[in-house]
Amino acid sequence: MKILLVITDYGSFNNFLAELAVNLSHENEVHVICSESNIIKIVDKFDYTKYDLTFHKIDIPRSTSIIKLIKSASKINQIIKRINPKLVYAHFTTGIFPTVFFKKRDIIYWGAFHGLGMNASSGVRKMMFSIVELFCFWRLDKIFLINNKDFSLVKSLSKRKAIKYTSCGVGCDIEKFDSSKFGELDKVAIKKELKIDDRFVITYTGRFVEFKGFDLVYKSFIKLNNEFPNKYILLLIGGKDSIHPTGLTEQEEVNLSENKDIVQVGYTSEVEKYLAISNVFLFPSKKEGLPVCIVEALAMGLPVITLDERGNSDIVKNDFNGYLVKSISKSEDITKIFEKIKYLSQHSNVAQLFSENSLRNRSLYSRDFFITEHIKLFNEFKDNEF
Template sequence: MSLDQKKISNKKIIRTAAVPGSLYGLLKGQLHFLNQYYEVIGIASEGSVLKQVEDREGIRTKGINIERSISPVKDLVSLYKLYKYFRKEKPVMVHSITPKAGLLSMTAAYLARVPVRVHTFTGLIFPTQTGFLKKLLLLFDKIICKFATNVYPEGNGVKNDLLQYKVTKKPLKVIANGNVNGKDLSYFNPLLFSEESLKVEKKNLGITEKDFVFIFIGRLVNDKGMNELVNAFCKLVEKNTDVKLILVGSHEGETDVLPESTWNKLNAEEQIIWVGKQDDIRPFLAISNALVFPSYREGFPNVVLEAGAMGLPAVVTDINGSNEIIEHGKNGYIVPSKNELLLLKAMTLFIEDKEMLSAMANNARTMITDRYEQNFVWQSILKEYQQILPKVD
């Protein structure tokens, strides 16, 4: 089915997320693609980003506030507004991503008698929690599955967790090879950057041609493995002077605050280059030799996909998503989570074994192309829609 094919159905589909940034970032281009076949409406909390989604994707949007945190009164208001909107629009399907949007959307869609109710689990929060909070979050996920007619884990790791914790007895299907949107390989392409532009970028950051450059992209919080990364890198510098670590990300607005000791080390180490949050991460990937991503938990990390698309091998932790994208020794290394010693060992090996690194770098982009090319993912989603929607004709 070609991308320029005319819309073949007047079926109305509503895609929901708690914040418009999820529709804007996670589903970039996909909503426009699906709108060629169905009438797509996007729902998320109000804001200028939601208008950007509408303009870019060419779809209708509706702003309904959905709090990301637990807020009983506001959540009931949101539930009622979603219910009323679903009753008004009468969609054939509501498809949610992100936890709170899933809980409220699936419940409201069930009450509004929407025929097909779909939720995609992009990651699970409860496995890393304890006590009452863990039980509550597990209950919420069970409610999502109870009211959904179709449940899709983003990857096999998420699927296994859903099975292990007996969240649902419904069939669980991973679409394509995982990841909700795939990667635009014409955009994440190292050939877009000339040697001259890379030299200028390196010079601006104080990176020499002799330096081996690691890069981390993500929030600067405990949960992303920042403590282990900073500690390991500081030890790495003691024996390897020609090495740099680029940190791309922000800590602002986060509750998972790094300890002062980690900030002190980070700020004191001259070989760490912190560039903050960036709209375009490609130039930083293009001047790097390897990604290092020691996160504690993920659903299906886009950063690892994007680094691979740019030809970078990666050191990742043995967690959901990361251990599906990376094949140990083939396009990167997998180390245990929260293990500073083995993280240091892997990073050292990347610097010292140039032949191994070159082989993994050669495999990196090909392995993303073969499994996560964007059009393949979009076509797989469309095919899945076509399989589950005719049941309500």
């Protein structure tokens, strides 16, 4: 069977859908449409040339610009006409909209929303996302959601089509994200490599963008660093995004690059090794579907501090495996984050309890659940087709 996967960029495909695509390619002809851009810059997980997998690279804008999305829709439609797949499975709002714009009647279209824009925005942006996503709901044959809030909304609008992943989002590789693989000597070596002494390590993973709470990370750390010099280290894994602001002022950007207590690792395929030396994972994002970085941190047994927002609250339980901070204002959020980190650093027994609680549910974080669930869905579709 011919299957077409559509996702905004190659980096996201490699990070989120690689294992699924490779598994599907064992018994199917799999095509992938994505842009050349590599937002999540990690090495390829597989040698994709060894599988029945064909890439079609086109420009898919990561914005709600209708004109740009319609241009990409035309290109996607041309590819669909040429390869004539039985099933098209698109991911993210900006990947789904251009895919279904010129929907062909004899092809089944599925869409997975990794966080609805209409459920995490306000004002004009909320209006724009609502128009685009409601159009997508109408055109899709199945609508996949990965968190409870989004599922509840879509179920109320289109009960027959709405499906929630039973997996923990797309999950993670729990064999890779396994803290037991790192002994004390390993951790000492990693800290030596980074020139980090024996201080409390706060880690953030992801793009340095305001809607992911990067400015809150920086400012809460500066507050900690000013009050308790030489006690904390901030470890940043990821990098800037050319189309989204960091939320920092020009002077704060300079301080970020010059602060010796902030270690910038960049994008890496070895996130687990840096999580292994961390004491707490800080990810105060307001706009998530179900964040893979939090899943990875929990799989490593790290206490997580995040905002009490959809997706985050699906996997972080307050006072169980971390803290959910109710967002009120940036200044109050920074103060609350500051207090939570300070408390965990001063009460190692609580941090240890959170860690143990995270590891109790460790098997639930596996990406295998996501793959198994989807293989079953594709097989059921194939059986019904034939």
